[in-house]
Amino acid sequence: MSSRIYFDHSATTPLDPRVLEAMGPFLSGAQGNPSSLHQEGRVARAAVDKSRVQVAELVGAEPGEIIFTASGTEADNLALIGAVRASGKPGHVVASAIEHAAILEACKFLASGGTKITHLPVDRDGLVRPDGLLRALQSKVTVVSVMAANNVVGTIQPIEELAHLTKLHDVLFHTDAVQAGGKIPLDVNRLHADLLSLSAHKLHGPKGVGALYVRKGTELAPIIFGGGQERGLRSATENVAGIVGFGAAAEIARKELDQEAKRLAGFREYIATEVLRNFPNAYLLGHPTERLPGHLSFGFRGQEREVGKLLEALDQAGVAVSAGSACSANHSGEPSSVLLAMGYDAESARGLIRVSLGRFNTQQEVDCFLHVLSNAVSALPGTAVRASLPRLANPAEAAFA
Ligand code: PLP
Numbered sequence: 001m002s003s004r005i006y007f008d009h010s011a012t013t014p015l016d017p018r019v020l021e022a023m024g025p026f027l028s029g030a031q032g033n034p035s036s037l038h039q040e041g042r043v044a045r046a047a048v049d050k051s052r053v054q055v056a057e058l059v060g061a062e063p064g065e066i067i068f069t070a071s072g073t074e075a076d077n078l079a080l081i082g083a084v085r086a087s088g089k090p091g092h093v094v095a096s097a098i099e100h101a102a103i104l105e106a107c108k109f110l111a112s113g114g115t116k117i118t119h120l121p122v123d124r125d126g127l128v129r130p131d132g133l134l135r136a137l138q139s140k141v142t143v144v145s146v147m148a149a150n151n152v153v154g155t156i157q158p159i160e161e162l163a164h165l166t167k168l169h170d171v172l173f174h175t176d177a178v179q180a181g182g183k184i185p186l187d188v189n190r191l192h193a194d195l196l197s198l199s200a201h202k203l204h205g206p207k208g209v210g211a212l213y214v215r216k217g218t219e220l221a222p223i224i225f226g227g228g229q230e231r232g233l234r235s236a237t238e239n240v241a242g243i244v245g246f247g248a249a250a251e252i253a254r255k256e257l258d259q260e261a262k263r264l265a266g267f268r269e270y271i272a273t274e275v276l277r278n279f280p281n282a283y284l285l286g287h288p289t290e291r292l293p294g295h296l297s298f299g300f301r302g303q304e305r306e307v308g309k310l311l312e313a314l315d316q317a318g319v320a321v322s323a324g325s326a327c328s329a330n331h332s333g334e335p336s337s338v339l340l341a342m343g344y345d346a347e348s349a350r351g352l353i354r355v356s357l358g359r360f361n362t363q364q365e366v367d368c369f370l371h372v373l374s375n376a377v378s379a380l381p382g383t384a385v386r387a388s389l390p391r392l393a394n395p396a397e398a399a400f401a
Contacts, residue, residue, distance in 0.1 A: 005319045005365045005372075009202075009358035010151050010179060010295060015245070016204040016359065022248035023206065026241035034238050035229065044240045051247025055211050058250040059177070059196060060187035067212045067230045068243050072178035072199030075212035076102035076145075078223050078233065079174040079195040081110060083143040085221035090114035091142030096128045097121055097341040098152070102197075103145055103176055120146070124343050125287040126155035133165055143172040143195075148180035152324045152338040152354065153286030154295030156184060163192035172218065178202055178210075182253030183261065183292050194218045198250075200242065204359055205249030209242035256359075264294035264357050267366050271296055271355060274370050279377060285339065285352060294357035304351025306380045311353070313376035319369055324352050 006014065026047060032040025034048050052063040069075045080103065084091045093110055095103050097119040107117045118141075120132045128146050136144075144166045149156045163173040174195035177186055182203030188196055196213040200206055214220055214233070226235030253260075268291075275282045275298055285297040300306070307323050314321055324336045335349030355369075 003318060005361075005369055007319060007321045007355045007357055007361065007365075007369060010154075010292075010354060010356035011322060012201045012207065013204045013358050014360060015206060016249060016252060018252060019205055019245045019248045023241045023245040026244050031240060034240060035227070044238075047240055047244050048238050051243045051250075054247035054251040054254075055198065056213075058182060058186070058254045059198070059213055060189055061196075061213045062216065064231075065188075065213055065216055067214055067233045068238060068246070069210040069212055069234055070208055070236075070239065072100075072176070072197050072202070072210045073102040074234075075197035075199070075210040076100065076174075076176055076178075077106045078212050078220070079197060080106045080143060080145060081223050082220040082233070083172055083174070083195070083218075084110055084115055085223070086219040087142050089142070090116070092116040092118065092140060093143055093145065094118045094120060094133070094136045094141050095145040096147065096157075098126060098150055098338045099145065099147055100151055100176060100178070103147070115142075122155075122341055125290075126150055126153045126338070126342050127287060127290070128157055128162060130158070130161055130165060133162055137165060137169045137171065141166075141169070141171045143174055145174040145176065148175045148177040148186065148191075148196075149184065149292050149295075150286070150338065151179045152336055152352065153297045153342070154179075154291040154356075155287040156180065156290045156292065158290075159191045159193070167192050179292060179295075182250065182257065183294070185257065188213055188215065195220075200246035200249055203249050203253045206242045206245040209239055209246045211246065260359060261293040264361075267357050267361065267363070268294055268296050271366060271370065272298070275373070278370075278374060285342075292356075294361075296355045297352055298355075299348060299351035299353065300377065300380075301348075303380055304347050304349075307351050307353060310376050310380065313379065314372060317372045317376065319372050321356075321369075322354050324354055 030040050032044040034045040052066045056063040056066050093107055093115055095107055111117050118136045120128050122128050146157050146162050148159055159175050166173040172194045175193050176197045178197055178199040181198040194215040198211045200209040222233050224235050229235050281301040282298055311323055335346045336352050339349035
């Protein structure tokens with residue numbers, strides 16, 4: 001067993017052993033191509049179809065509305081680029097300012113082809129305000145994209161309300177639910193979503209598998225061309241083992257969602273309370289209540305530039321957390337574009353620490369993390385740490401005793 005504490009589930013999650021077990025038969029032995037008509041092919045087809053049902057059930061969709069892709073990124077690209085291509089015009093895409101790079105870069109690509117792009121502002125908590133969307137909807141819009149939950153600060157958007165506004169204007173609505181999938185209840189009908197992206201590796205499934213929900217009747221053009229798999233929307237031989245893993249992960253997440261959300265929210269609140277109590281200069285980021293259950297972001301006022309050192313110290317002490325999104329890790333030291341969009345100055349936007357918890361985390365690990373954090377913060381120059389956390393000689397031992 002690993003002696004490390006993994007608190008970076010927003011970057012990716014460890015594979016659930018039950019998921020691995022479901023994938024096993026499709027990783028070894030004779031594996032058919034789901035498009036083949038012989039028995040091996042039929043077995044593979046049946047497995048993909050079963051997963052389609054499992055993924056559809058996670059979001060209240062019909063199985064025929066699920067298109068498997070190779071990632072959440074691809075699902076996001078297909079949603080936006082596919083919607084614009086299907087419209088036959090350069091069109092107008094409206095997306096929040098704090099979307100993942102998979103959306104923002106797709107917007108840039110579309111802009112290079114003449115598509116008008118409008119980014120919706122967010123408030124200090126990271127919420128898109130409906131009045132901002134209403135203003136954008138005054139002109140003709142092809143598709144609106146607002147993420148269900150943010151990967152950096154964990155804020156959950158009022159998707160139902162925002163999507164409802166787009167419906168009043170007869171505009172397509174896409175939501176990137178890669179972070180929200182399996183963590184909060186999602187129902188495409190209640191949310192009025194036409195398009196919704198998911199990714200298996202964020203819910204204890206395998207990496208390299210995603211899905212796009214496409215509401216029946218929604219016009220979408222492919223962005224990958226070939227043999228016409230996935231209703232012609234995503235040509236390529238299906239990643240059968242990955243899709244089977246996605247299906248199993250989606251079913252487990254759906255069945256355990258309520259209980260798990262409660263457990264993780266409990267850990268999150270406990271960490272938030274302890275961080276604020278023990279570090280006088282600590283501040284929380286993101287919405288105080290409308291946030292993902294296991295997701296906490298915070299900073300230390302006046303020490304924003306020390307975050308790199310702090311994360312290194314935590315890593316050396318056996319704790320994996322991150323500074324914002326994994327995708328921006330290469331640019332560490334740069335201010336977070338999400339925090340800048342939320343109105344933080346460049347200094348504060350450098351100082352984010354993201355703790356994201358998952359299925360296998362325990363109270364012991366949470367306690368151990370707090371001790372390790374306390375040690376690491378007190379080693380920084382000019383830090384005041386209130387001594388209410390009992391010091392452990394070897395926190396790692398305590399966690400795995
Ligand atoms: N959208 C959001 C909100 C994400 O957090 C991520 C991954 O971090 C993605 C999309 C991309 O998903 P994938 O890693 O499956 O390409």
